[in-house]
Amino acid sequence: MSKDYEIVHTNGRDIARIACRGRDVLHNPMINYGTAFTKEQREALGLTGLLPNAVISLDAQVRRVYKQYRHEPSDLAKYNYLTAMQDRNETLFYRVLTDNIQEMLPIIYTPTIGLAIQEYSHWFHKPRGIYLDIDNPDGIQAALQASGKGPDDIDLVVVTDSEGILGIGDQGVGGVAITVGKLSVYVAAAGIHPNRVLPVVLDTGTDNLDLLNDPAYLGVRHARVRGERYDAFIEKFVGEVTERFPQALLHWEDFAAGNAHRILNRYRDEICTFNDDIQGTAGVVVAAVLAAIRTSHTRLADQRIVIHGAGTAGVGIAHLLLDIMVSQGIDRDQAIRQFWGLSSRGLLIEGGKLRDFQAPFARPADEVAGWKLDTLGHYELADVVRNVHPTILIGTSAQPGTFTEEIVRDMASHTDQPIIMPLSNPTTKAEALPSDVLEWTGGRALIATGSPFDPVELNDTRYEIAQANNALIFPGIGLGVISCRASRVSDTMIGAAAQAVASAVTDRSPGASLLPAMTQLRSISARVAVAVAEQARREGLAQRHLDNPIQQVYDAMWQPVYPEVEVI
CATH class of the missing domain: 3.40.50.720 (NAD(P)-binding Rossmann-like Domain)
Structure with missing residues (x-):
């Protein structure tokens, strides 16, 4: 385990084994329960006097923060409020998001996240993910090691080079926010464990002159690098990330059209990879x-x-x-x-x-x-x-x-x-x-x-x-791939996912929606995951046999509840 904590899953439940004490506990969003810590846990973890006296349940915390959320004056303010909550208490963040997914999806994902990306350098707070820049390709290995995650700790990596962000184009280093948002949807919609995902931005420069001339801009300050040097950087990243996290699905996000197709075609037959935009x-x-x-x-x-x-x-x-x-x-x-x-x-x-x-x-x-x-x-x-x-x-x-x-x-x-x-x-x-x-x-x-x-x-x-909305399909694809440890993501697996979503629509009355409601995201993701895993098995791509796929996919879905605490 790390020097601070580890979360283990045993006998159908999560246990947080916590070695750190005091404010170090409260500063770690994966193990900070805030006012939900019991009196006994507070004493054992050195939290006595660091929290108000009352012990509040997770349900009560959800009601309190949701009321605060509703009072925020704009969508961008709501985004920042939720982001601050995620930085403080990850379980609470995902419980609120899961309970209100239809309302909050446009805030933590498209379209509001586009505004957040444009303001990234000016609203910068707690960094999330891994920042890799093309001027330091030899630092990729060290950066991935600095994540603190080992070969068996990561199931999913979302990476962007930020050139084709959400219809607003080249956003430089700020595109890291789309990888964080995408992973939030994976977690909320499909139950991918938040401790087993990694957002990455490949900072290859920017052709956005507004950013290059902004004194506050946080990325490398030169035009985008293209051609052989760009390809070599991508090649090095793929090699390092697959060596470090050999079981992970690599999700490409918001690359420019030419690069997106080229990169996907280059690696799709070699590693387990997927481009959501395509x-x-x-x-x-x-x-x-x-x-x-x-x-x-x-x-x-x-x-x-x-x-x-x-x-x-x-x-x-x-x-x-x-x-x-x-x-x-x-x-x-x-x-x-x-x-x-x-x-x-x-x-x-x-x-x-x-x-x-x-x-x-x-x-x-x-x-x-x-x-x-x-x-x-x-x-x-x-x-x-x-x-x-x-x-x-x-x-x-x-x-x-x-x-x-x-x-x-x-x-x-x-x-x-x-x-x-x-x-x-x-x-x-x-x-x-x-x-x-x-x-x-x-x-x-x-x-x-x-x-x-x-x-x-x-x-x-x-x-x-x-x-x-891609949220109806990509979380389930990720869950299915992870559940059966698929070695590749095939086009027929994507087709199986599409047909699973279509088959979930049963209301054909005049005016009925062609797609399921966002309130059904968890069940839709599970349905998609089963279809993807079954198709992977038929194609010989599944490395883990699912003899009861419905139950095993359901069991694989993380639930946003506080784990039991084991003080060590």
């Missing part, structure tokens, strides 16, 4: 698509799918839908012809300027030669919708308002229940508002969005707007 986003959107298809009584093979924003997320969605089509017996060459992707330059066309990961979805030039266009030589979204008559329209473009009334009405004129998904975050980046889409389609559209939206009342029907 695979998690794809999983939850595909879940919504599968639920919508079930509602509209159509087949996936019959869909014409337009993706406006064929970047990291958009192409990831296309690939997962393509894989599911193929698994259903559709010829791959035929299936790929069901997709039309648009980048900032318009429709992806063979021979045009394409990134490597976009090329499979480029359309033949002779196919579009006879199209009716608004502007000769330009193949924009309105042109694609007019000529293709899509049944599914997905927006991952971060271009607000691009699903115009004309485009939506044109689409709706050719399909009974158009599936329309303006997914860009935050709300100000959404391609359309759900209320507008429903009005323009007479309530016929099946909708999922990236940000949370209030229900819409139209023609005596209340429409619940599904939020395609």
Whole structure:
């Protein structure tokens, strides 16, 4: 154990074996119970006189801090309040978060965390995670050792280089906050143990001139390093982190589109790794698509799918839908012809300027030669919708308002229940508002969005707007991988996760949401984890046999309650 404490799980319960005393106990958020310490524990741990006299239960603590939380004047103030609580008492933080997950998820995760990241250097308080910078690659090993964690102590590492943060772009070292927020969701939604996770930021510089010219900026103060030196830094990090924590799932977060695909493809067949922006986003959107298809009584093979924003997320969605089509017996060459992707330059066309990961979805030039266009030589979204008559329209473009009334009405004129998904975050980046889409389609559209939206009342029907939030899927993927000790994360495991989420939606009445409510996150994560572990077993990727997966996944989920105390 460390010199201060260890938490051991035995006979179905957690025990905190505490060696430190006095204020050292109160300063450690994993073993600080605050006013919940009993009189006997206070005496044994040297806390006599360091706390008010009353002994307060965890439930009473939750009521008190939740009342304080509700009095905070803004979302950013609420974020800072919760962060301070996490720094002080981790169990209390996760109990409050778990009990109020639907209300608090937009605070500790998207969209509020974007504001916190932008203010990171100015609001800096207690550092969390590991900071690695490209000017000191030889320090990676020492930094990981400084975490105090050994080879068997970490199940999950979330890492970012902060270049593609939440639609706000390059945020330099401040991106570490997204890794902390992501891990908070893993813990609250899937019960990954908070003592067995590690947030990491790879500080490779920043091209954000506002940050470089800010005297308070805390990152390395130069432009982003790219090319061979960047790749060598990533290679060294992967080698060091997998050597130090050989059992851990490595989760890549908010890398720029080109690097995200390249890094995932470089390492996915060598280590247990996963990119949430590519695979998690794809999983939850595909879940919504599968639920919508079930509602509209159509087949996936019959869909014409337009993706406006064929970047990291958009192409990831296309690939997962393509894989599911193929698994259903559709010829791959035929299936790929069901997709039309648009980048900032318009429709992806063979021979045009394409990134490597976009090329499979480029359309033949002779196919579009006879199209009716608004502007000769330009193949924009309105042109694609007019000529293709899509049944599914997905927006991952971060271009607000691009699903115009004309485009939506044109689409709706050719399909009974158009599936329309303006997914860009935050709300100000959404391609359309759900209320507008429903009005323009007479309530016929099946909708999922990236940000949370209030229900819409139209023609005596209340429409619940599904939020395609990655939190519905990535925590369960992590839990499933950890539970069965999967050696890799395969595309079919992601597909199994998507189908598990879709199958959890049983209400198909008019206006019902296409996705489960966030209040169901714990049960959804468990359902996803079982599906992922079972698929890993079928593919021979599971290194731990689960003979009773439902019970074993449930048992693996950490509960936010104070462990028993053993004073040593």
